[in-house]
Amino acid sequence: MSRKSWRSVKEIRIADVARLAGVSTATVSRVLSEPGKVRQKTHDLVMEAVRRSGYIPNSTAQKLRTRRTMNVLVVAPRLTNPVFAEILRGVDDELTQSGYGIIIGNLDNRREREARYVELALSRQVDGVLLLTGYIPENGARDMRESGLPIVAMCAAIDDDKIPNVVVQDREATRQAVEYLAGLGHRRFGYVSGTPTSIIEHERFRGFREGIAAAGFGPDDFVRWEGPFVFSTGVAAAESFLTMRDRPTGIFAACDESAIGFIKRIREERIRVPQDVSVIGFDGIEFSDYTEPTLTTFRQPLHELGRAGADVLMKLIQNDMSPGDWDIRLPLTLLERDTTGPVLHKDYKSLRRSSI
Amino acid sequence: MSRKSWRSVKEIRIADVARLAGVSTATVSRVLSEPGKVRQKTHDLVMEAVRRSGYIPNSTAQKLRTRRTMNVLVVAPRLTNPVFAEILRGVDDELTQSGYGIIIGNLDNRREREARYVELALSRQVDGVLLLTGYIPENGARDMRESGLPIVAMCAAIDDDKIPNVVVQDREATRQAVEYLAGLGHRRFGYVSGTPTSIIEHERFRGFREGIAAAGFGPDDFVRWEGPFVFSTGVAAAESFLTMRDRPTGIFAACDESAIGFIKRIREERIRVPQDVSVIGFDGIEFSDYTEPTLTTFRQPLHELGRAGADVLMKLIQNDMSPGDWDIRLPLTLLERDTTGPVLHKDYKSLRRSSI
């Protein structure tokens, strides 16, 4: 059984309003887009006709004529990741203010999906692109730059002098995390990675090694466990950790999810956090405040990041970038909570001594 | 310092391709949209010209001409809520398959924001609307139905005979939750609500009362704590719980977040879960498997729900609905994990006896 007449509502066109108001379509258009340039009386006449008819301009026709879509494409690796969802909120807030709409390009961690969004850009369905991916999506044949659209990279930097970057200070924060752990007396460290191929992971690991060096340690003083930015990566890291004889006591995880997975798993083996092992996460997702114990982590200014990135894109579209907009790097905040603490047994030697 | 020449890439139009291939624009258009109706040789000629020129049709012009936008609006209460994010994934999967794009309408729990999306529908920027809100968004002056667009309600039902509903069996599952707790020997119950004004909350609470009745109890045998669908609602409920003399032992929370908040807070007071109190959540978010103890909860088939809803909308747009599509109600799955267990002290009396 099929239902008919979805299109039953009669469409009001600008010509209808013009007729109703006794003016030309040009005047109606002017009243709606540049009210100042029309006599008050005409203006009122037209507005009355608009109200009476319930006229709403057909946005597709507007787009075709003005060559502006008032839409922006946001390409994100995975929307169910709270980090991206929160950035999107900031983007949305800023864009809405400027009258722009959002078209979501959710890759859902599958790179095949990006082709679709390249085509979307190429077919001019949007006026600009926000990339949370850390790379330029491509098509097989072409990449997104060929659209000629303004593009802004957020969250993960892209090395292209036409693309402004709006990111957080990953590297600095991660370095600081290690120094924080070292300051608590930790001497052996662990690094739970994020998706190994991602730029973000790369930056964080770089910051980690910088921190290790800055605290006077070397490559032999830490272990690294690899895996994507998910809970199970932390669990897998914990499994490996549990098999070690000379376990690290200061663990940094490149995202909160894996920090939480790690902690959950080792606590099942009656390892105490933070008395036996300190763990520090990254992101500051809401859930990190509801774990046991609550997670020490770096909070990313996600909402602000979203707004800043959208703001830069707006400037790019409107052609009024200033040099200071080209590279924005927002600071993180250390949330000192309950999964980090001073080392009780300073190192392997003293551990042996105390247990004799 | 402003950058110029974003539009430097020269736009190729269908006429360019036609000239290049030595055919008319109509033929180019045909090759691209109905290849069967063109001679093989012409087809190849055109495709070669398309390839050489890198032509991509201007989608705005197509939309204007065909009066189809190939976009769908999805209005969601809050995208950072993992439940909606996951539904959106399902929607995306289905819509992508049909060649449709998604325009996100994220209300971010602020009803003022819906006006924008009503206008978007009214100005025909989309071919259909998916509502995760449980109500029809409005504008002050008009509501979304006046767009005449096909609308499907997902997740929360809307009572309108033009709007198909695609939902989960909230009520049945909640009823089952109570019966499950009763089956474990619980005699006093607690209900941690979700946003009191929402349809979903209403359905779940209704199921809860049905369950209470079915298990042979009455309104005096449970307490209800109100609050939105967030962690802190559970915390607040726990505070109230802690002040009670005659505490319930079987708690149902209308979402996992509040279940988790509740458990966290009472464990801080050394109340044991599930030995002293059993808690059962709702949703089955990923986190619920990483809490301590892991949360017993009902898993919603969110991805499937998203797909099903999008599928119904596609059918509506293409005018081939069958009656069975009008109301879809997907079942939930009980995940029996570690926050529920048998009552140790059956009731207040036996509790007194055993502590003497």
Place this chain on the structure above:
DNA sequence: CTGAAAGCGCTAACAC
């Protein structure tokens, strides 16, 4: 300050 008219780039009748 207002109107007439020319398209924006494409598709779909309708002819041939």
Place this chain on the structure above:
DNA sequence: GTGTTAGCGCTTTCAG
């Protein structure tokens, strides 16, 4: 099978 042509609904010169 293919070409010609008339719009889709709007904005924006250009005249007046």
